[in-house]
Amino acid sequence: MSQYDEGHTIAGWTGTAIAGVGSAVLGAGICTVSAVLLVGGLGIVAASVLVTWALHLSGWGKPPGVRPRSQWRMGARDLTARDGHTDCWGCRLAGRGRRTAAVASEATSGAASGAASEVAPVTGDPEPAAAEAGR
Numbered sequence: 001m002s003q004y005d006e007g008h009t010i011a012g013w014t015g016t017a018i019a020g021v022g023s024a025v026l027g028a029g030i031c032t033v034s035a036v037l038l039v040g041g042l043g044i045v046a047a048s049v050l051v052t053w054a055l056h057l058s059g060w061g062k063p064p065g066v067r068p069r070s071q072w073r074m075g076a077r078d079l080t081a082r083d084g085h086t087d088c089w090g091c092r093l094a095g096r097g098r099r100t101a102a103v104a105s106e107a108t109s110g111a112a113s114g115a116a117s118e119v120a121p122v123t124g125d126p127e128p129a130a131a132e133a134g135r
Contacts, residue, residue, distance in 0.1 A: 008072050011061035015052030019045055056090050057081060064088050 026041025028034070055061060059078045063085035067076075084096025 008074055008076075009056075009061050010075065011052050011055035013074075014055060014060075015048050018048035018051055022046075022048055053090055053094075057094055057096070061090075 022041050022044030029037025029041050059081040062078055064087045084091035
């Protein structure tokens, strides 16, 4: 297994496989000058984006950044996907992960009193590869 946490998800591999099929159909459309294959290939590639996004939102993807090594196996499910990931644009597009519960409650109470709320900085664990290298 790689020292980096990349591509070890059901969402990632499924989306890649569907996009590969779409690219092959698109390539066949280019070679045969077939508008049907061109449109079909583009449709399959677009579907791969939507399937990957849906799998990510249902917990078969991963949050941005590096996960603990115990969660690197291929079938590991992301239990935090339901609430959304803090820096994930896919979750933000779905309306998830925009604010934490504390910030949301402060914003609700702050809006009523007219006070402004501050967002706390997010801290995380260092990358495992960097920790192993002694950095």
